Amino acid sequence: MAETVTGTINGVTADEAQQGTSGGTSKGRRSATTIREAAFELFRARGMTTIFGNPGSTELPMLADFPSDFTYVLGLQEAVVVGMADGFSQASGKPTHVNLHTAPGVRNAMGAIFNAQANKSPLLITAGQQVRAHITMQANLTNRDAVRVPHPFVKWSYEPPRAEEVPAALARGIYQASLPPKGPVFVSLPMDDWNVNFDFADVRHVIKRSVTGRAVADPEAVRALAARLDAARSPVMVAGPDVDASGAWDIAIALAERCKLPVWASPAPGGGRLGFPEGHPYFRGVLPPAIGPVGQTLEEHDFVLVAGSSVFPYYPYIPGPPLPEGADLVEITNDPDEAARAPVGDAIVADVKLTLQALLAAVSESDRPAPAPAEEPPPVEDSEPLSPSAVHATLAEVLPDDGIVVLESPTSTLALRNRLRISRPGSYFFCAGGGLGYGLSAGVGVQLAQPGRPVVCVLGEGSAHYAITGFWTAVAYQVPVTFLVLRNEEYGILKWFAEIEQVTGAPGLDLPALETADVARAYGVSSIRVQDRDDLRDALAAGLSSNAPELIEVDVAPGMALF
Numbered sequence: 001m002a003e004t005v006t007g008t009i010n011g012v013t014a015d016e017a018q019q020g021t022s023g024g025t026s027k028g029r030r031s032a033t034t035i036r037e038a039a040f041e042l043f044r045a046r047g048m049t050t051i052f053g054n055p056g057s058t059e060l061p062m063l064a065d066f067p068s069d070f071t072y073v074l075g076l077q078e079a080v081v082v083g084m085a086d087g088f089s090q091a092s093g094k095p096t097h098v099n100l101h102t103a104p105g106v107r108n109a110m111g112a113i114f115n116a117q118a119n120k121s122p123l124l125i126t127a128g129q130q131v132r133a134h135i136t137m138q139a140n141l142t143n144r145d146a147v148r149v150p151h152p153f154v155k156w157s158y159e160p161p162r163a164e165e166v167p168a169a170l171a172r173g174i175y176q177a178s179l180p181p182k183g184p185v186f187v188s189l190p191m192d193d194w195n196v197n198f199d200f201a202d203v204r205h206v207i208k209r210s211v212t213g214r215a216v217a218d219p220e221a222v223r224a225l226a227a228r229l230d231a232a233r234s235p236v237m238v239a240g241p242d243v244d245a246s247g248a249w250d251i252a253i254a255l256a257e258r259c260k261l262p263v264w265a266s267p268a269p270g271g272g273r274l275g276f277p278e279g280h281p282y283f284r285g286v287l288p289p290a291i292g293p294v295g296q297t298l299e300e301h302d303f304v305l306v307a308g309s310s311v312f313p314y315y316p317y318i319p320g321p322p323l324p325e326g327a328d329l330v331e332i333t334n335d336p337d338e339a340a341r342a343p344v345g346d347a348i349v350a351d352v353k354l355t356l357q358a359l360l361a362a363v364s365e366s367d368r369p370a371p372a373p374a375e376e377p378p379p380v381e382d383s384e385p386l387s388p389s390a391v392h393a394t395l396a397e398v399l400p401d402d403g404i405v406v407l408e409s410p411t412s413t414l415a416l417r418n419r420l421r422i423s424r425p426g427s428y429f430f431c432a433g434g435g436l437g438y439g440l441s442a443g444v445g446v447q448l449a450q451p452g453r454p455v456v457c458v459l460g461e462g463s464a465h466y467a468i469t470g471f472w473t474a475v476a477y478q479v480p481v482t483f484l485v486l487r488n489e490e491y492g493i494l495k496w497f498a499e500i501e502q503v504t505g506a507p508g509l510d511l512p513a514l515e516t517a518d519v520a521r522a523y524g525v526s527s528i529r530v531q532d533r534d535d536l537r538d539a540l541a542a543g544l545s546s547n548a549p550e551l552i553e554v555d556v557a558p559g560m561a562l563f
């Protein structure tokens with residue numbers, strides 16, 4: 001009995017391909033296919049019909065006869081390609097295929113692959129390789145040590161030993177990338193493999209496999225955690241990115257409300273997504289990103305429940321007790337490495353949503369008093385130039401409820417969080433890896449994955465220039481992102497770090513006359529530069545309702561903005 005595989009290969013259904021029938025069409029009878037057709041059938045079956053890439057001669061054989069039900073999103077530099085795919089993958093929840101040029105293309109992408117790993121983005125990264133007969137003699141463009149290069153930023157790296165194993169290797173890569181902790185994998189693909197004939201029956205089984213990795217926590221560990229939470233005098237929750245990524249948003253809220261837990265967001269540098277609605281009355285704020293200050297911030301608490309975060313994404317190094325004297329901590333994480341490397345506390349390695357669900361069922365309704373709401377940020381004052389806080393207060397006025405923020409504006413990260421208090425899941429994307437260039441590229445990818453939601457991509461002008469060619473893709477594919485660029489004419493956060501590190505006299509921290517709006521305009525993005533709140537409000541409102549990419553550059557005062 002033939003198993004059914006959805007989709008078609010060049011107009012022939014997979015069933016027909018297996019059975020050697022194609023309904024008597026002019027294409028005739030066929031039981032064989034090529035590696036290329038089998039691979040695309042695999043991508044189709046896994047819902048991976050959007051491919052992000054930058055092609056070279058070694059990738060062209062893969063792209064031949066590109067199927068009409070696939071979309072190829074061209075990025076002009078490989079770091080941007082991977083950043084777009086990273087945003088797309090996170091915002092769609094799907095494994096995403098990135099196709100790069102052989103050795104130099106992969107190397108250009110390395111910083112973005114590092115980011116994708118930190119973001120736990122399930123990327124299947126493929127790159128072309130010389131024809132097999134050329135590899136040993138190391139002909140031009142051979143990807144030397146192809147498998148070794150992307151380590152340690154990928155979970156798995158492979159070059160199939162023969163053409164016939166390409167489809168299975170791609171399938172293995174997709175499953176590997178999608179298992180927790182999700183992350184990028186790499187498959188090197190010799191360019192002469194694609195046209196090799198192949199019997200579709202050989203790949204039918206790998207295409208149809210279902211591989212799930214959402215592990216349930218040991219019920220005993222959950223019961224023990226519930227007992228510790230119930231017995232605590234003053235417990236607190238720290239919510240991190242994997243609450244959102246695992247779909248546990250509502251469960252985290254229900255748990256906080258049932259246990260009367262004040263909630264902190266895990267420190268901003270590693271908080272690529274939000275784990276809790278920041279407008280909720282139990283939300284306290286964003287934890288500071290350093291060891292001693294975290295301990296001090298949690299001072300009144302005797303028990304810390306960490307959900308979906310490492311403990312913790314610290315930076316800079318400010319030593320001190322990591323927890324208040326006598327306090328306990330339990331971390332729920334999907335990542336064995338996060339569990340193993342935590343400097344303090346116990347850990348449960350399991351799916352964050354399933355574990356919070358089990359915990360919610362096991363805890364008692366608390367009679368502790370409801371946590372006090374966080375203080376409102378102070379009112380912003382009009383100034384010239386505007387403060388980053390005034391910019392984000394203005395953005396808060398116009399951003400619709402279903403708006404998504406992609407953020408890479410280092411000195412205004414906290415001001416944005418405090419002014420916007422984003423309170424819906426899947427609405428905030430930030431680079432947990434800290435490699436600049438993610439923001440602009442991911443903004444494009446997130447918008448492609450969520451075409452029905454307005455995306456605002458908030459960038460420092462320095463950050464924007466690490467991925468500046470992303471503007472071209474936004475225009476070419478009419479991706480209606482609203483880019484908001486804060487122009488402070490410096491690498492502001494590095495001046496702040498210089499103070500902490502007691503560094504004086506460092507060069508290279510000023511960015512005079514970097515004309516981002518002009519550059520964007522040259523790529524075809526309709527761009528405007530504004531100075532006051534009224535113009536900013538109008539421009540943002542217009543941008544958010546436009547169906548084309550728009551850029552607003554706003555002059556801001558230099559320096560760090562906390563509220």
Ligand SMILES: Cc1ncc(C[n+]2csc(CCOP(=O)(O)OP(=O)(O)O)c2C)c(N)n1
Nearest residue numbers: 410411435436460461462463490491492493
């Ligand atoms: C790939 C990469 N290179 C360099 C850095 C170091 N770095 C961190 S923040 C920053 C400055 C960012 O400037 P800008 O985007 O203008 O924002 P501001 O700090 O002024 O708010 C730099 C260069 C980095 N994080 N990533």
